[in-house]
Amino acid sequence: MASVAQARYGKDNVRVYKVERDEKTGVQTVTEMTVCVLLEGAIEISYTKGDNSVVVATDSIKNTIYIKAKEHPVTPPELFASILGTHFIETYAHITAAHVKIITHRWTRMTIDGKPHPHSFYRDGAETRNVDAVIRKGQGIDIRSGIVGLLVLKSTGSQFHGFVRDEFTTLPEVWDRILSTDVDCGWVWKTFSGLNAVKASIPKFDKAWNDAREITMKTFAEEDSPSVQNTMYKMCTKIMDAVAEVETVDYSLPNKHYFEVDLSWHKGIKNTGKDAEVYAPQSGPNGLIQVKVARSQLSSKL
Numbered sequence: 001m002a003s004v005a006q007a008r009y010g011k012d013n014v015r016v017y018k019v020e021r022d023e024k025t026g027v028q029t030v031t032e033m034t035v036c037v038l039l040e041g042a043i044e045i046s047y048t049k050g051d052n053s054v055v056v057a058t059d060s061i062k063n064t065i066y067i068k069a070k071e072h073p074v075t076p077p078e079l080f081a082s083i084l085g086t087h088f089i090e091t092y093a094h095i096t097a098a099h100v101k102i103i104t105h106r107w108t109r110m111t112i113d114g115k116p117h118p119h120s121f122y123r124d125g126a127e128t129r130n131v132d133a134v135i136r137k138g139q140g141i142d143i144r145s146g147i148v149g150l151l152v153l154k155s156t157g158s159q160f161h162g163f164v165r166d167e168f169t170t171l172p173e174v175w176d177r178i179l180s181t182d183v184d185c186g187w188v189w190k191t192f193s194g195l196n197a198v199k200a201s202i203p204k205f206d207k208a209w210n211d212a213r214e215i216t217m218k219t220f221a222e223e224d225s226p227s228v229q230n231t232m233y234k235m236c237t238k239i240m241d242a243v244a245e246v247e248t249v250d251y252s253l254p255n256k257h258y259f260e261v262d263l264s265w266h267k268g269i270k271n272t273g274k275d276a277e278v279y280a281p282q283s284g285p286n287g288l289i290q291v292k293v294a295r296s297q298l299s300s301k302l
């Protein structure tokens with residue numbers, strides 16, 4: 001006999017935009033998000049018996065996201081995710097967990113004639129601020145906050161040598177190389193007892209995001225990196241030091257390679273080693289380096 005081992009359903013790719021208008025100053029502030037809400041609970045019979053009496057329609061889930069966005073603040077995203085998830089577990093007796101993902105897209109205020117414009121914005125990159133929250137009945141709220149899609153490059157100040165050399169190795173050791181990656185970074189908060197505990201932490205969420213972003217860029221820029229591995233570990237430990245409430249910090253970093261091009265075939269042009277100026281950016285394959293750092297020794301399930 002087969003049985004349902006795990007089931008979750010909901011609405012994905014719910015795009016939401018919210019504007020806040022300050023009537024006194026005329027300044028408007030906008031937030032654009034992509035939201036996913038998946039529900040878990042006593043819903044097996046909808047799969048096994050075709051009994052929809054346990055199904056909160058995904059269309060209703062989408063409607064709820066809009067209504068909650070109207071009724072409550074949508075920032076910080078950690079708060080809005082917790083408000084949404086708490087609504088579902090409190091409203092439906094048979095729903096035991098809500099998995100809420102919020103991707104916040106960038107709308108950066110324009111500076112016009114040296115002044116912040118009251119209602120005009122631009123997209124200054126594909127970077128997003130992401131939150132994954134799990135709201136469980138009687139078990140509190142688990143939140144992973146993160147940065148995704150922050151594309152960075154440094155043209156020097158990166159090395160890679162001393163690695164295993166054997167009959168499979170062709171890569172030369174380098175003491176000066178280009179380093180580029182697309183930052184995917186996350187930090188997991190200690191479990192919150194419930195929505196009130198999340199509310200009590202509201203200022204900490206924006207601060208942690210700012211700290212993580214600044215630490216990522218400062219460490220990347222200033223360190224003479226011996227490897228992606230070592231640089232990302234340093235970033236993790238600095239974020240842990242900056243944000244006391246965080247239990248783990250993780251990074252997943254592609255190593256976006258830029259290959260030297262030997263142009264000596266053309267009039268003996270020197271374009272390798274210290275003479276390299278023109279490079280060929282690679283689309284793939286790329287290295288992919290991942291780490292999760294915890295405060296104490298946790299059993300590793302990487």
Ligand SMILES: O=c1[nH]c(=O)c2[nH]c(=O)[nH]c2[nH]1
Pocket residue numbers: 160171226227228229255287289
């Ligand atoms: O920082 C790096 N780490 C690696 O593990 C690796 N492997 C590789 O070919 N280049 C690099 N660079």
